[in-house]
Amino acid sequence: MPKRKDLETVMILGSGPIVIGQACEFDYSATQGCKALKEEGLRLVLLNSNPATVMTDPGLSDRTYIEPMTADVALDIIRLEKPQAILPTLGGQTALNLAMELHEKGGLSECGVEMIGADPDVIEVAESRERFRRTMASLGLDIPASALAHTVEEAIDVAEGTGYPAIIRPSYTLGGTGGGIARSRSEMELLAWKGLNASPVGQILIEQSLIGWKEMELEMIRDLGDNAVIVCGIENVDPMGVHTGDSVTVAPIQTLTDVEYQAMRDEALRVARAVGLNGGCNIQFAVDPRTGRRVVIEMNPRVSRSSALASKATGFPIARVAAKLSVGYLLSELQNGITRKSACFEPALDYCVVKAPRFNFEKFAGASPVLGLEMRAVGETMALGGNYREALQKALRGL
Amino acid sequence: MTPLTTGIPSHPGGSVKLTPAALTLDDGASFAGLALGGAVRAEGEAIFITAMSGYQEVLTDPSYHGQIVVFTTAHVGNYGTNREVDQAPEPQVAGVVFHELWLPEAVHWLSEADLPEWLRSGKVGALTGVDTRALTLHIREKGARNGVIAPLSDGAEAARARARAVPSMNGLDLAVRVFTKAPYKLPCGLAPTEEKPVYRAAVLDFGVKRSILEQLNSCGLDLTVWPGDTPPEKIMGESPQGVFLANGPGDPSACSYAVNTARHFLGRLPLFGICLGHQIMGLAAGGKTYKLPFGHHGLNHPVRDEDTGKVLITSQNHGFCVDPDSLPSGVRANMWNLNDGTVEGLSWDAAPAFCVQFHPEASPGPHDSRGLFARFRQMIKEHDAQA
Structure with missing residues (x-):
């Protein structure tokens, strides 16, 4: 399946302002995506409200709009530039949310604009906790016991069932904003209220706590011909309970047997297939170190912080490949620029990669320095080493 | 002799005994490290x-029999070791070289013994702390070659001489060393039903992995596993409905007995081969095999599956590897390696037969191609319906 002929102009959504959980990783991926699509001779229109980014540099796109990332502004640009497609998967959660808003308001269908990279249905399965839960159940995959709540009282009722500590996860938020771990009823009252306010739809998920379980991530990429590869497996050194963005992480995965790893890989592929993924995606699993029981935590149908890490860790250009897939290519038709071999392969590492978070609590008076579900790191270092110890120490020294 | 320190990580190993040793290749290249245990060679x-x-x-x-991995x-x-994942009752490799072997206690709920202990009790010569990247680049450049793991106290010259004396893999029949000496039966344990009858398949053993037998069993095949050099008439005595040619070590062209058996069955019964079995089927079709510089x-x-x-x-x-240019018409290379363009699978136009160079049973590895076992079963079913 070669490049689609019906696309001339593609609109790319950037990641907007730099906030905790969404920093230069997305500038890196959107820039890579712009270059990849430019090579295909497409006319690119970029929307990003943040001028302090590489992606907004002159020459990367044909038209660059430094405007607020709102549905109204995006729609005006769409009417003016008449793109055939919009690519929302390279600009993090901000871009994904904006695309969903445009879709829900009917703006995209009105202007005949197609969402590429991830269609609204894929995004909804990943983002709506309830649909995600249903999809996983239909695939026979294990998930933590959970239920939705729309009021503080409902939240307390649910937590009585799952027991304390219980996890609070607000729907449609970024970097775990508004999430937390309630260890008692009184903590639940406060955290449920906070979570309900943080969610743009006033909805939170109360979930069984998996604190202390191993936390694993798979960065995968899939094309519409149903070819899929796992680019990188990442293991969190901090177990469940600390946000991935705040965790020290290591690649490749160090403590799973091949039987466990391949079973997890199979599950990731089934999820990607079931939601119809086209492009990059990140799937997180928790593994009970005492029994090996494995549950699916979440998936992000877009290029994420971890994919930027995985790209640099393995030399596999995830954003570039994802952008090419979004305009119709198959994985086997693309080449990895480094190895000069097919992009349809799974990198094998002979080194370790460690990511360490950078905290700046001294600059945020009033912010609690206790790590939890809400990301606190303001940056990170990544180091390669011949073994884990070397990579860890380099990463820590880099802070 | 001064103790060797450079390039060896400070293992937090405690009680594990390590001896300065090296992997010496027949071209004289030597890669130093620490051997597990005493004077293991x-x-x-x-x-x-x-x-x-x-x-x-x-x-x-068993496909790694006699190799230094x-x-x-x-x-x-x-994550330690657990006998559940063993592919054969004992270790098969001649030796093993690590960048860093985990010496402290393994922390995994399934671990029965730590790997160093497992290697010691299996009498596997193990070398750790080796610059495996330099070694790998050397093999990539100069090709896979014979070598020895020996204590430094043996002396470099003696090690080189021993490495040069190791017999070449070309023309070497290693399968005969690992296949079963007597036939045995492995029923699948599934109750046959109207929709899902159980079929009988013969496995020609050249060093079959346990996971292959499990995969064949689990798709509803009762197995009789035969020594790789069993004459076809004897196998026919059990009236199998399909024949499977297993994986195994060594040079396929040295297994002429198996090539003849495969040729006998081609066109008569459904045939499926994996790895060495694939190469033997390629030879049986009239093709040729050659040695890859450093293998896969x-x-x-x-x-890529062209179909x-x-x-x-x-x-x-x-x-x-099977040489695609040597294949007669009617035998199609239908699978190709995307990295180096070598043949990965063959399909026969006129006979119910196919084979793959890779390992669909995985163990270890991804399960993407496990469906091939079901395809073999389907082939047997269709052939049986016509018979």
């Missing part, structure tokens, strides 16, 4: 594998 063809997990499956795979991944042994050993090889257009990520372990 090993010799064989040195090859590298890029797998990041599944070390125990590799070390017990170099793991390129940084850490090996982290890893869990990440992309293979479906799909790419499978496969587990591979082979040093020899």
